[in-house]
Amino acid sequence: xxxxxxxxxxxxxxxxxxxxAVAWWQSQTLFERSLGAGLNPVVATALQDAVGVYGAFVxxxxxxxxxxxxxxxxxxxxxxxxxxxxxxxxxALVPVVADPRVGAIELIAxxxxxxxxxxxxxxxxxWLLDTEVVPLTGVPGYTHLRYEYGxxxxxxxxxxxxxxxxxxxxxxxxxxxxxxxxxxxxxxxxSLAAAVLIxxxxxxxxxxxxxxxxxxxxxxxxxxxxxxxxxxxxPAGHDELADLAVGFNAMAQRLEDSHARVQYLTQVSxxxxxxxxxxxxxxxxxxxxxxxxxxxxxxxxxDDPRYRRTLDTAREIVEQEVQTLKRxxxxxxxxxxxxxxxxxxxxxxGPAEDMVSAHPNIAGLAARLPDAPVRVCVDKGLLRQALxxxxxxxxxxxxxxxxxxxxxxxxxxxxPDGGAQLHVDDVGPGxxxxxxxxxxxxxxxxxxxxxxxxLAIVKKIVLDHGGxxxxxxxxxxxxxxxxxxxxxxxxxxxxxxxxxxxxxx
Ligand SMILES: Nc1ncnc2c1ncn2[C@@H]1O[C@H](COP(=O)(O)OP(=O)(O)O)[C@@H](O)[C@H]1O
Ligand SMILES: [Mg+2]
Numbered sequence: 001x002x003x004x005x006x007x008x009x010x011x012x013x014x015x016x017x018x019x020x021a022v023a024w025w026q027s028q029t030l031f032e033r034s035l036g037a038g039l040n041p042v043v044a045t046a047l048q049d050a051v052g053v054y055g056a057f058v059x060x061x062x063x064x065x066x067x068x069x070x071x072x073x074x075x076x077x078x079x080x081x082x083x084x085x086x087x088x089x090x091x092a093l094v095p096v097v098a099d100p101r102v103g104a105i106e107l108i109a110x111x112x113x114x115x116x117x118x119x120x121x122x123x124x125x126x127w128l129l130d131t132e133v134v135p136l137t138g139v140p141g142y143t144h145l146r147y148e149y150g151x152x153x154x155x156x157x158x159x160x161x162x163x164x165x166x167x168x169x170x171x172x173x174x175x176x177x178x179x180x181x182x183x184x185x186x187x188x189x190x191s192l193a194a195a196v197l198i199x200x201x202x203x204x205x206x207x208x209x210x211x212x213x214x215x216x217x218x219x220x221x222x223x224x225x226x227x228x229x230x231x232x233x234x235p236a237g238h239d240e241l242a243d244l245a246v247g248f249n250a251m252a253q254r255l256e257d258s259h260a261r262v263q264y265l266t267q268v269s270x271x272x273x274x275x276x277x278x279x280x281x282x283x284x285x286x287x288x289x290x291x292x293x294x295x296x297x298x299x300x301x302x303d304d305p306r307y308r309r310t311l312d313t314a315r316e317i318v319e320q321e322v323q324t325l326k327r328x329x330x331x332x333x334x335x336x337x338x339x340x341x342x343x344x345x346x347x348x349x350g351p352a353e354d355m356v357s358a359h360p361n362i363a364g365l366a367a368r369l370p371d372a373p374v375r376v377c378v379d380k381g382l383l384r385q386a387l388x389x390x391x392x393x394x395x396x397x398x399x400x401x402x403x404x405x406x407x408x409x410x411x412x413x414x415x416p417d418g419g420a421q422l423h424v425d426d427v428g429p430g431x432x433x434x435x436x437x438x439x440x441x442x443x444x445x446x447x448x449x450x451x452x453x454x455l456a457i458v459k460k461i462v463l464d465h466g467g468x469x470x471x472x473x474x475x476x477x478x479x480x481x482x483x484x485x486x487x488x489x490x491x492x493x494x495x496x497x498x499x500x501x502x503x504x505x
Contacts, residue, residue, distance in 0.1 A: 004214070005207025009200055016199035020192045031184055039174045047167050054159035061151055065101070066132050069147035072096060072105070073134040082107070082139045086115045093117035103129060103148035110141055122150045213241050220248060229256040261463050264440075268460050271442045275453070276336035279329045286322050286329075293318040324449075331451045335442070338457065341379040341464045345488055348374040348420050352410045355387045362395045364407040364427075374412050374420045377491035378465060386461040389454040390424040390481050396447070397428025397478060407476055418487030419467075425474035436471045458483075466492040 001009075072078060081092035093105045097119030104118040122129060127150030134145045173180070216233050223231035232252060235245035297315045300308065349369045356367050391408055398406040411423040431439055438444050440459040445452035458481075462469045467485040474480035485491075 001204070001207070002211040002215075005204065005211050008207040008210070009203035012199045012203040013196050017192065017196045020195055024188050024192060027188070028185070031181070035177065035180070039170075039177055044170070044174065047170060051159075051163065051167060054155075054162070058151065058156065058159070062130065065130075065147070065149045068096075068102075069132040069134050069145065069149075072147070073136055073145045074138065076138075079139045082142060089115050090117045101149055101152075103127075103150055104146075105148070106146040107136070107139070107142045108144040108146065110143055114146075115142075126153050127151065128153055128156055210241075213237070213245075217241070217245060217248060220245075220252075224252050224255065229259055257468075261468075264459065265463055268442065268456060271456070272336045272338070275332040275442075279332035279336060282325055282332075283329045286325055290318065290322050328451060331453050335453045335457055338460060339382070341382055341461070341492075343377040343379055343465070343491055345375055346378050346380060348376050348378070348412050348422060348485070351378070351380065351383050351387060352412050352422065354384070355391060355410060359388075359391060362391060362408060363398070363403045364405075365391065365395075365410075366408070367410040367412070369412050370414065372414070374414045375488055376420045376485040377488045378485065379461075382461045382464070386458040386483070387422075387424070389458050390483075393454055394424055394426035394428070394479070394481075397426050397430075400429075401427060409474075409476060415484070415487075418489065420485050422483045422485070423474070424481045424483075425476045426478035427474075427476050428478040430473055430477070430479045431471050439471065440469070464492075466490065 077092060078089075081089045089107065094117060096102060096105060097117055100120060102119050103122045104116060106114050106116040108114045129148065129150050132147040132149070134147065136142045136145055213236060220231050220233035229252065232249045233245045235242040235249070293315050297311050300311055302308075349367075352367045352369060356365050359365055387410075391410070394408040395406070398408065405427065407425070407427045409423070409425045411425070413421050413423070415421055440455045441452075442456035443452040444455075459469050462483050462485075465485055467483060469481065469483050472480050472482065
């Protein structure tokens with residue numbers, strides 16, 4: 001695991017564990033205190049006393065009823081009534097059974113059926129029935145008295161409930177007190193461990209993800225640092241790390257662009273040196289060669305027609321080739337002597353319009369310009385040279401078409417970043433995708449009389465302006481050369497010309 005993931009895990013575990021541990025300690029104290037408050041001997045005694053009160057109430061109620069039964073059995077009135085016959089006996093019992101707690105009274109006779117006097121019926125769901133049997137000693141003809149009475153269930157049920165719901169659970173709890181504390185501790189420690197474990201797991205997963213993305217970024221940086229300028233990272237997600245990746249890619253792109261620019265300018269500077277030397281070496285002998293041939297032509301005074309013809313042809317060829325070479329030398333010199341840019345703020349529409357009016361001989365040349373000015377920093381002279389080269393190339397590419405069908409369109413567009421772009425579109429065959437980088441290299445030409453210097457000069461001028469040039473397809477079907485010039489605020493203040501070799505004599 002990476003250091004970051006480790007730190008994250010430790011932090012998360014601490015953040016979850018610490019408050020939980022404090023909560024445990026606090027609730028442990030609280031638990032002990034409340035257990036102590038509930039499960040103490042005072043409460044137990046109070047509860048037992050309450051049970052005792054109910055028990056005493058039941059016992060006294062039974063005792064009272066028993067005493068009533070005994071009193072009745074021993075009463076003189078009962079003996080008198082018994083002597084008067086069963087009907088009188090029943091009548092004597094009526095006041096006793098008027099008590100709602102008395103169900104019935106029965107006297108068991110020595111002979112014959114018992115004499116019974118019932119009170120109000122006592123349903124068993126409301127009354128708990130009991131019977132007291134008392135032997136009769138002073139009542140002739142009768143042996144026992146059965147006294148049936150009831151205890152009110154409502155009172156008893158409350159007592160039973162109290163026993164079942166309060167006292168028994170309380171006793172169980174009190175007996176289990178130690179166990180209870182353990183269970184509480186274990187369950188708390190268990191939840192604490194589970195929470196910490198889950199936190200650690202989350203931290204590990206999040207940490208892994210985070211470090212994976214950071215590692216990718218670091219690898220990308222290492223690759224760029226080691227010179228692999230095209231290395232990029234894939235931005236994942238929608239957070240600051242993704243922004244960082246996007247920012248890194250943009251930086252790498254700028255690095256790559258500026259490296260390509262410096263490389264190109266250095267190369268061009270070397271080629272300029274070669275062009276200068278070539279121009280110099282070719283130019284010097286041209287005039288002596290021409291003079292020598294012209295002299296030879298003039299000094300022949302003979303009349304051999306064949307020899308004169310040979311001399312004529314030789315002079316013609318040499319004059320033509322010298323002319324071509326002079327043109328080449330001029331191209332080389334122009335390429336070699338490209339001056340440093342001197343920038344002034346201009347409305348780009350001006351140079352585009354000037355281009356159209358300066359080349360009435362180019363068929364179909366037109367400019368499409370916006371209404372508002374498009375301000376950029378340019379070296380007017382160098383920009384004119386670059387545009388001339390582009391327009392001439394476009395015209396040459398159009399040559400296969402009839403004059404009426406030819407089109408060279410110059411378009412000026414402001415860019416959202418404050419810069420501007422200028423397109424030169426034609427209706428020729430276009431530049432094949434595979435050649436689009438190569439055409440800007442010096443001496444690369446597809447024409448039998450081309451020098452391949454035109455686009456190299458254009459690119460050098462554009463780069464010196466802090467801009468860039470690309471070639472693609474025009475909406476008109478031919479090639480589209482696009483020159484992008486930077487926002488005037490970003491224009492190079494100092495000339496961007498690569499160091500030039502000292503001119504040789
Ligand atoms: N507008 C264009 N359409 C098609 N091909 C073009 C165009 N402009 C340039 N090229 C190709 O790029 C080559 C290099 O152009 P350039 O550097 O101006 O040199 P040159 O014109 O002397 O050949 C051309 O020879 C041509 O093959
Ligand atoms: Mg050209």
